[in-house]
Amino acid sequence: MKPSLDELRNVMRKKDRYIIRLLNERSQISVQIGKVKGQTGLEVYNPAQEARVMNYLHDLNCGPLSDRQVTSIFREIISASRDLQKPMNIAFLGPEASFSHLAARLHFGMSSRFWPQPGISRVFDEVEKGAVEWGVVPVENSLEGSVNVTLDRLILTPLKIQAEMYLRISQCLISSAKSLKGIKNVYSHPQGLAQCQAWLRANLPNAVLGEMESTAAAAQMVRGKKTAAAIGSALAASTYGLNMLAEGIEDNPSNTTRFLVIGHGEGTPTGDDKTSIIFATPDSPGSLHSALASFAKRKINLAKIESHPVKERIWEYLFFVDMIGHIRDKEIKACLKELKDKTIYLKILGSYPRAKDGL
Secondary structure (H helix, E strand, C coil): CCHHHHHHHHHHHHHHHHHHHHHHHHHHHHHHHHHHHHHHCCCCCCHHHHHHHHCCCCCCCCCCCCCCHHHHHHHHHHHHHHHHHCEEEEEEEECCCHHHHHHHHHCCCCEEEEECCCCHHHHHHHCCCCCCEEEEEEECCCCCEEEEHHHHHHHHHCCEEEEEEECCCEEEECCCCCCCCCCCCEEEHHHHHHHHHHHHHHHHCCEEEEEEHHHHHHHHHCCCCCCCCEEHHHHHHHCCCEEEECCCCCCCCCCEEEEEEEECCEEEEEEEEEEEEEECCCCCCCHHHHHHHHHHHHCCCCCEEEEEEECCCCCEEEEEEEEECCCCCCHHHHHHHHHHHCCCEEEEEEEEEEECCCC
C-alpha cells in the first residue's frame, strides 16, 4: 500500500529536524574554524577551499539533486558559515539589482553584505583602501567583448583576481504598466538595448530608446511611469516593484558575462585553476611569437589572449593572457620565469579556481 500524503509529510518533517540539527552542528564547527583563522591571520573567504568543498560534494552526490542544485544549496550554507565567522562586505558595480549585483549574490550567497558603487573604478578603489574586503566587476561579455575599464584598472591595481564566475544574461522588459500597450519609451544600458534589438523591432517598433548608465538605473527611472519600460533583470523587477511584461527577450540565448572577484592576497591551488597575466613585448620582429613559444613548448593551454592598447603610447599594446594552471604549478612557474626574460613588462594578476556551472 502506497503511503498517504500526510504520511509522506511526516517523514519529511523528521528529515527536516535532522537537517536542522546537522546544520547547527556544522555551524558550531565553522565558528571554531573562524577562531583558528583569526589566530593565524587567514581570510574567512577562501575561494580555493570552497572550490575543493564543492568538488567533494559533487563526488558525494548521487541524485536526484543535480550538481548545480547541490552547489546552490551549499553556497548559502557556506555563506551563512562565513557570516558566523566574520561578516563580509563586497563592493559591486551598482546600483542594486544590476547584473553585477546578481553575480555577487550568486557567488557569495545572501548572508554577505553588498555595497553598490557608481562605477567599476570605485569598486577597485573601495577594495584597495580597505573599505570592503572584496569586489565584483565584469571583465568580458560573450557578445560585446572585454570591459576596458576593468582591464585598465587591472594593469595598475595591487589587488589580485581571487575567483571568476560566468552569469547567463537573461533580459526582461519591466515596467509599472501591466501590458505592452501604451509603452512609448524603453530605457536600458547601451548593451542591454543592443542585445534586444530584434525583439524590440518586432514588439515595440515605435518605442523611443533611451540609454542609461546601467540596467538597474533604468529600472529605477521607470518606476511609476505607465508609458515607459526598462530592459533589465528579473531581480530588478522584484527589487523595484515592477511588472515583468516579457522574459528572455535577448536576441542571443548564449549571452554570458564573465565576472571577477578582486581582493588582497594570493590564492592556493585546487588542481583545476586559471592564472591571468599581462605582458608587453619588445618592439622587434618575432617578439610575440617568441613569448608565446614559452607556453607552447610546455603544452600550457591558453584560455584567452587579447591585445589592449597602452593609453600613454599610441600603437603600443599589452597582452592579457588567461592560462590553465596555477602559479605554483611547476610548468607554470618555469614558463613565467622564461617569459620574464622575453618581455619588457610582466604582471601576474592572480591564480584562482576555474569557474564551474556558471559559478
